[in-house]
Amino acid sequence: MSEAKVRLYVDHPLGAAQSVVLSRDQAHYLFGVMRLGVGAAVLLFNSHDGEWRATVTEAGKRGGVLQCDVQTAQLQMPPDLWLIFAPIKKARTDFIVEKATEMGARRIVPVQTAFTNAGRIQQSRLQAHAVEAAEQCGGTFVPEVTDLARLDRVLADLGDRQLMFCDEALAGASAASALPGISGPWAILIGPEGGFSEAERARLHARETAHPVQLGPRILRADTAAVAALTVWQQQLGDWA
Ligand code: SAM
Numbered sequence: 001m002s003e004a005k006v007r008l009y010v011d012h013p014l015g016a017a018q019s020v021v022l023s024r025d026q027a028h029y030l031f032g033v034m035r036l037g038v039g040a041a042v043l044l045f046n047s048h049d050g051e052w053r054a055t056v057t058e059a060g061k062r063g064g065v066l067q068c069d070v071q072t073a074q075l076q077m078p079p080d081l082w083l084i085f086a087p088i089k090k091a092r093t094d095f096i097v098e099k100a101t102e103m104g105a106r107r108i109v110p111v112q113t114a115f116t117n118a119g120r121i122q123q124s125r126l127q128a129h130a131v132e133a134a135e136q137c138g139g140t141f142v143p144e145v146t147d148l149a150r151l152d153r154v155l156a157d158l159g160d161r162q163l164m165f166c167d168e169a170l171a172g173a174s175a176a177s178a179l180p181g182i183s184g185p186w187a188i189l190i191g192p193e194g195g196f197s198e199a200e201r202a203r204l205h206a207r208e209t210a211h212p213v214q215l216g217p218r219i220l221r222a223d224t225a226a227v228a229a230l231t232v233w234q235q236q237l238g239d240w241a
Pocket of ligand 1: 166167168169170171172189190191192193194195196213214215216217218219220221222225
């Protein structure tokens with residue numbers, strides 16, 4: 001058996017002897033870019049069935065077929081953590097999606113706040129970044145990237161999910177609010193370059209399940225704040241703990 005050098009996310013069931021038909025883009029990537037041919041091994045995952053080693057049985061320019069041989073990893077779900085963030089410039093938004101996937105967010109939720117710069121996002125492009133990040137980092141799960149939604153709608157969808165509210169107004173405060181050790185579903189909220197409006201901040205502070213958190217004495221860029229918050233949460237309550 002040859003060694004698998006490529007990991008690929010497929011939207012297809014995986015199991016013993018299961019055939020997987022490739023899309024045109026996947027065939028182009030495997031056979032055109034990676035130069036694989038019939039007999040080559042590929043690792044497949046689909047967010048449900050773990051990771052499977054598969055063999056290329058048909059290889060064409062516009063398509064191809066793989067057959068699953070053996071399961072190589074069980075599905076490992078990330079903790080029930082959503083990253084809610086206000087999109088910033090394109091490359092920095094891509095960075096946030098990539099890092100949130102690597103660091104183990106289960107859902108990535110772009111949110112429109114009063115001072116959010118972006119009026120729309122390309123959801124499919126961001127979702128593709130999450131797929132690529134999961135392929136690279138050895139994950140067996142790809143977080144869903146939702147479409148841009150207004151803050152009030154996102155807060156309504158949270159239900160009683162705990163919220164780590166990263167509030168830049170607390171930066172430099174002498175008594176930083178601690179993250180309480182509550183288990184179960186959580187979300188992290190990161191604001192835009194312009195920060196939260198006073199009305200948003202008041203609303204968030206009034207929320208029973210919101211926990212205002214300070215990320216050190218300096219104001220961080222939103223992409224830095226996202227990585228810092230994910231690190232703190234994963235370390236204290238997540239699968240790094
Ligand atoms: N324009 C805002 C200001 O000057 O006050 C800064 C916004 S900051 C670039 C973007 C987001 O990162 C904030 O809304 C907050 O969610 C998070 N953030 C940055 N630094 C933080 C800190 N020290 N503590 C908590 N959250 C922080």
